[in-house]
Amino acid sequence: xxxxxxxxxxxxxxxxxxxxxxxxxxxxxxxxxxxxxxxxxxxxxxxxxxxxxxxxxxxxxxxxxxxxxxxxxxxxxxxxxxxxxxxxxxxxxxxxxxxxxxxxxxxxxxxxxxxxxxxxxxxxxxxxx
Numbered sequence: 001x002x003x004x005x006x007x008x009x010x011x012x013x014x015x016x017x018x019x020x021x022x023x024x025x026x027x028x029x030x031x032x033x034x035x036x037x038x039x040x041x042x043x044x045x046x047x048x049x050x051x052x053x054x055x056x057x058x059x060x061x062x063x064x065x066x067x068x069x070x071x072x073x074x075x076x077x078x079x080x081x082x083x084x085x086x087x088x089x090x091x092x093x094x095x096x097x098x099x100x101x102x103x104x105x106x107x108x109x110x111x112x113x114x115x116x117x118x119x120x121x122x123x124x125x126x127x128x129x
Contacts (some may be wrong), residue, residue, distance in 0.1 A: 004078040013050040028077035029056040033065040034084050062088050066095040
C-alpha cells in the first residue's frame with residue numbers, strides 16, 4: 001500500500017483536502033477511518049458525494065480499515081487515510097498498522113477544547129491519546 005498521507009481532521013472531506021492534498025499528492029483513494037461515519041448511511045452518502053469521480057473512497061470502521069490495510073487492498077494506489085480524532089488514529093496504530101507520514105489539521109476552538117497552537121485545539125481525552 002502506498003500511504004501518501006494520514007490526516008487527523010474533524011471535518012474529514014472538505015475543499016482543502018480535495019483541492020490541496022488530494023491533487024498535490026496525486027491521491028487515488030481516500031479511506032475514511034471512523035466508526036460513526038461507517039455506520040451512518042446519510043453521512044456516508046454525503047462523504048461519497050464530496051469526492052471527485054476519479055478518486056476512490058472507502059468509509060470504514062477503524063478495525064476494518066486496519067484489516068483492509070493489512071490485507072494490502074490498496075497496494076497499487078496512493079492512499080489518504082482520514083481520521084476525525086487522535087484516538088482513532090492511535091487505535092489504528094495499536095491494532096497493527098504503521099503510518100509513514102501524518103498531519104493534524106487545524107481544529108478550531110470548541111467548548112471543552114484547549115488552545116495549543118494557533119487554530120489547533122484538543123480536549124483532555126485527545127491530549128491523553
